[in-house]
Amino acid sequence: MNGVASAYMRQNGVEYKLNFGVELPRLREIAAGLPMDHDLAQALWKEDIRECKLLAAMLQPAETFYPEIADIWMDNMPNAEIAQHTVMNLFCRLPYASQKAYEWIAADDEMRQLCGYLLLARLFMKGMTPNERSANEFIDQARTALHASAPCEGLPFPPSKNTRNWAKKRSAQGKKCWKRPDYET
DSSP states (O other): OOOHHHHHHTTTTTOOOOOOOHHHHHHHHHHHSSSHHHHHHHHHSSSOOOHHHHHHHHHOOGGOHHHHOOOHHHHHHOOOOHHHHHHHHHHSSSSSSSHHHHHHHHHSSSHHHHHHHHHHHHHHHOOOOOOOHHHHHHHHHHHHHHHHHHHOOOOOOHHHHHHHHHHHHHHHTTTEEEOOOOOOO
16 A cells, blocks of 8 residues: 555646555555456445456456456546556457547547547557557547647648658558458458
């Protein structure tokens, strides 16, 4: 328990019903000693306790985490800290991760958008590249988000043609491209 850390979070507006302030390395140690268990993860997620939510994302098996459950978790995503760690520890391991990422970046809800962009960043870090249509959708959504948050004229965005050429070049080199069920590659 780290009272200084939990007090600091409270002072900066990160509120939980209960927050022990346990550091992430310690939570990872705890998770390593527990089995990946769907029921346990679901029970932990339901608690408004910081450490329970963080452990839930670490213990949830990807194969039993259906898209409907992902949407329920998104409905109950309390803040950016939990969002970042849920994306890093769970969402990026899901077989439908790219589909959810694109769905969430197009949502009106800021937390869904945050998780969508974080998830895309994680997938990019894993070496995945979007197909042409997905790349264009990403650029369009990013443009829309930037204009909505700070509307101004003349922002230097790359033309969509460059994005298309980049995606074609990556595909020609045999690099991984995301395949979405509703997209042709």
